Amino acid sequence: MKRRILVIIASFVILIAIIAFMIIKFGSGFQKEDKITIFTTIYPEYDFAKAIVGDKMEIVRLIGPGVEIHTYEPSSKDMIRIAEADAFIYTGDDMEPWASKIIEAIEEYPVDIVDTSKNIEMIDSDEFMEEYSLLEEISHEEEHYEEEERDGHIWMNPQNAVIMIDTILEEIVKLDPENKEFYEENARKYQEEILALDKEIEETLKENHVDVLVFGGEFAYSYFCQRYNLGVVSCYTACGEHSDPSISRIKKVIEYINQNQISKIFYEELSEGQISQMISEETKADAEVFNTLHNVTQEEIENQEGYISIMRENLKKIIEKKS
Numbered sequence: 577m578k579r580r581i582l583v584i585i586a587s588f589v590i591l592i593a594i595i596a597f598m599i600i601k602f603g604s605g606f607q608k609e610d611k612i613t614i615f616t617t618i619y620p621e622y623d624f625a626k627a628i629v630g631d632k633m634e635i636v637r638l639i640g641p642g643v644e645i646h647t648y649e650p651s652s653k654d655m656i657r658i659a660e661a662d663a664f665i666y667t668g669d670d671m672e673p674w675a676s677k678i679i680e681a682i683e684e685y686p687v688d689i690v691d692t693s694k695n696i697e698m699i700d701s702d703e704f705m706e707e708y709s710l711l712e713e714i715s716h717e718e719e720h721y722e723e724e725e726r727d728g729h730i731w732m733n734p735q736n737a738v739i740m741i742d743t744i745l746e747e748i749v750k751l752d753p754e755n756k757e758f759y760e761e762n763a764r765k766y767q768e769e770i771l772a773l774d775k776e777i778e779e780t781l782k783e784n785h786v787d788v789l790v791f792g793g794e795f796a797y798s799y800f801c802q803r804y805n806l807g808v809v810s811c812y813t814a815c816g817e818h819s820d821p822s823i824s825r826i827k828k829v830i831e832y833i834n835q836n837q838i839s840k841i842f843y844e845e846l847s848e849g850q851i852s853q854m855i856s857e858e859t860k861a862d863a864e865v866f867n868t869l870h871n872v873t874q875e876e877i878e879n880q881e882g883y884i885s886i887m888r889e890n891l892k893k894i895i896e897k898k899s
């Protein structure tokens with residue numbers, strides 16, 4: 577009889593333990609759902625927002641690792657997910673023309689919409705090429721677009737990255753004013769590191785007498801080249817949905833490489849760099865990736881590579897002497 581009572585007591589204790597465990601688990605599950613959720617479009621905003629909030633908010637990347645972002649089409653499922661979030665942070669209309677579809681679809685929902693290009697001076701691609709392209713012999717027509725076009729790859733200038741962080745910070749503080757100081761401190765630290773990187777790039781390029789870069793891939797580098805005052809020799813004049821460069825333009829690039837003993841030709845990440853590889857075979861230049869951070873691979877995320885380390889890697893490639 578005594579034994580029976582003990583068994584009943586033991587069963588009760590176990591049952592209570594199980595219930596307690598379930599409550600804790602259930603409770604934390606609820607907490608997770610309660611977290612403020614921010615949707616970001618491409619990698620730079622994700623990286624900046626994550627650096628500011630740490631684990632205090634849920635930062636979601638709309639576009640998965642390795643996916644091409646210029647031709648991205650938001651699905652109905654994406655729109656529903658964003659409509660349930662607290663904020664939608666995108667790079668800008670020039671970079672993501674498809675964002676307008678999302679903004680229209682979520683209009684009736686209480687989602688804050690943040691355009692990180694709002695305080696940034698945009699570069700007109702046409703004017704940029706006129707000023708920085710060293711292929712002036714190319715026919716006038718070929719260097720120009722049919723209509724005015726602004727380059728949307730604003731984050732390629734680290735000073736713009738600092739402005740983008742300010743814009744993102746403003747939204748984060750609005751969503752969670754209680755933790756204002758924590759967010760401001762994180763943002764300030766990251767901005768300081770980025771400004772140090774900016775200085776490092778500027779000085780290293782100067783020390784190594786780098787004043788021209790040659791590109792064989794899609795051109796997403798006008799903010800970078802303008803910031804560090806670098807001349808440009810490029811097969812493409814823009815990045816995104818543009819037609820392939822003409823044979824005559826590719827020939828001009830090859831000519832420039834040969835005449836000026838250029839040792840590197842760059843192309844964008846997540847691409848085969850076919851034109852660059854072809855030019856590399858025709859010249860003594862090596863074809864290498866200059867990462868524009870449109871998107872990163874799963875591997876890069878797992879290795880916790882961020883804006884600073886990827887930009888530093890780019891710098892290393894620019895100044896590295898040919899082996």
Ligand SMILES: [Zn+2]
Binds near residue numbers: 729815816870
């Ligand atoms: Zn691009």
